[in-house]
Amino acid sequence: MHFNRCNRPPYRNLPEVNGSPFMASSVYYKNYLELDTLLNAQHPESEKAGKPAHDEMLFIIVHQTYELWFKQILHELNSIRHLFSQQAINDNAPDMQVAVHRLKRVAAILQVLVHQIDVLETMTPLDFLDFRDLLRPASGFQSYQFKIIEAVLGLKFEQRFEQNYYVSHLRPEELEQVRQAERQPSLLHLVQLWLERMPFLYQPEWWNDYHPVAPGNEAGNFWTDYRWLYQQSLSAEEQNNLEFFDEVLLRGSSAPGRLTPAASRSALFIMLYRDFPMLQLPFQLINTLLDLDELMALWRYRHLNMVQRMIGSRIGTGGSSGKHYLKGALERHYIFSAFAELTTFLIERSRLPQLPLQLQQALGYSFERRAP
Numbered sequence: 001m002h003f004n005r006c007n008r009p010p011y012r013n014l015p016e017v018n019g020s021p022f023m024a025s026s027v028y029y030k031n032y033l034e035l036d037t038l039l040n041a042q043h044p045e046s047e048k049a050g051k052p053a054h055d056e057m058l059f060i061i062v063h064q065t066y067e068l069w070f071k072q073i074l075h076e077l078n079s080i081r082h083l084f085s086q087q088a089i090n091d092n093a094p095d096m097q098v099a100v101h102r103l104k105r106v107a108a109i110l111q112v113l114v115h116q117i118d119v120l121e122t123m124t125p126l127d128f129l130d131f132r133d134l135l136r137p138a139s140g141f142q143s144y145q146f147k148i149i150e151a152v153l154g155l156k157f158e159q160r161f162e163q164n165y166y167v168s169h170l171r172p173e174e175l176e177q178v179r180q181a182e183r184q185p186s187l188l189h190l191v192q193l194w195l196e197r198m199p200f201l202y203q204p205e206w207w208n209d210y211h212p213v214a215p216g217n218e219a220g221n222f223w224t225d226y227r228w229l230y231q232q233s234l235s236a237e238e239q240n241n242l243e244f245f246d247e248v249l250l251r252g253s254s255a256p257g258r259l260t261p262a263a264s265r266s267a268l269f270i271m272l273y274r275d276f277p278m279l280q281l282p283f284q285l286i287n288t289l290l291d292l293d294e295l296m297a298l299w300r301y302r303h304l305n306m307v308q309r310m311i312g313s314r315i316g317t318g319g320s321s322g323k324h325y326l327k328g329a330l331e332r333h334y335i336f337s338a339f340a341e342l343t344t345f346l347i348e349r350s351r352l353p354q355l356p357l358q359l360q361q362a363l364g365y366s367f368e369r370r371a372p
């Protein structure tokens with residue numbers, strides 16, 4: 001007899017159950033998706049209060065959809081963190097491909113989340129007022145999954161704007177989940193460790209012997225020479241950028257969100273020489289992290305505008321200053337800005353130092369042409 005991939009006989013051979021060609025034990029759409037649970041999870045407060053407000057169903061479903069996508073985002077981010085937690089990411093194995101692919105999926109989901117605000121904005125402020133007061137003190141503040149996403153990406157507690165708002169608004173069980181995410185190595189931290197282990201740079205004196213020298217005194221090691229070229233590219237008003245260059249790439253800073261100098265140097269090198277095939281994926285990785293920051297900020301901005309439109313200057317149902325809090329979070333909650341900052345130190349492609357031949361070959365992808 002023929003069996004399909006799941007080792008089940010094809011439907012035409014199945015006995016009929018209550019007139020249906022499906023076996024009671026076979027996978028069935030409604031059960032697989034647990035639609036009974038999902039479609040019975042909307043209980044508008046306005047109905048409970050005996051004053052049904054039509055738009056509350058939309059409000060609930062939009063929020064639930066967000067939370068489902070948040071769950072998917074965490075699923076992706078945790079798998080990427082797992083890949084980056086290995087001793088060494090194998091660049092010849094699918095690891096890097098998978099990590100970049102999944103990060104791009106997170107970016108695609110965030111795009112959907114930004115656009116989903118359009119749907120909620122079809123609710124007018126007056127429609128919202130029909131049930132808004134019934135929601136107090138619940139608020140988006142209590143979206144612990146959102147806070148976990150921020151923590152998993154790399155937002156530290158001390159970087160949070162008005163930290164105590166969320167601490168005081170979550171119940172102990174959810175607060176502990178956020179705390180736990182904050183204690184684990186974040187994606188930012190793991191990417192930093194990966195950058196510090198940059199392969200290819202097997203000539204330590206060429207890569208590491210980095211010390212500022214007087215202009216013109218080229219030292220024959222990469223970063224000293226690069227610093228000199230960078231200095232040449234600065235206008236008179238920009239000369240103090242050199243101080244910033246040394247802080248980021250040589251001395252380091254303990255400010256939250258900053259990368260170590262070793263990681264900053266690798267990331268800048270990847271940005272500069274990304275045309276080499278071996279640096280393409282690492283470049284895409286860094287670029288996608290910047291996309292995530294931008295999309296999160298875009299979401300915050302759209303959410304803030306929606307809030308302003310819905311409630312003006314009134315305080316939020318969660319009791320915060322409403323738009324003032326949201327503006328602060330928008331400005332302060334960038335996670336990968338250390339990568340964006342590195343673009344300050346780019347110079348024109350045509351002026352880049354030429355890499356040693358051995359390194360060019362290691363970064364390249366070329367076959368010797370055989371004589372026919």
Ligand code: HEM
Nearest residue numbers: 063066139140141143146307310316317318319320322329
């Ligand atoms: C009518 C629509 C909405 C209004 C008027 C609104 C209003 C607010 C306000 C005023 C805050 C600040 C905290 C407070 O005092 O409550 C807030 C925070 C928040 N809201 Fe909304 N919101 C709306 C829709 C949404 C939706 C659809 C989501 C999707 C999950 C969402 C997620 C959040 C999150 C995650 C925060 C915390 C943001 C942060 O801490 O940076 N909100 N919201």
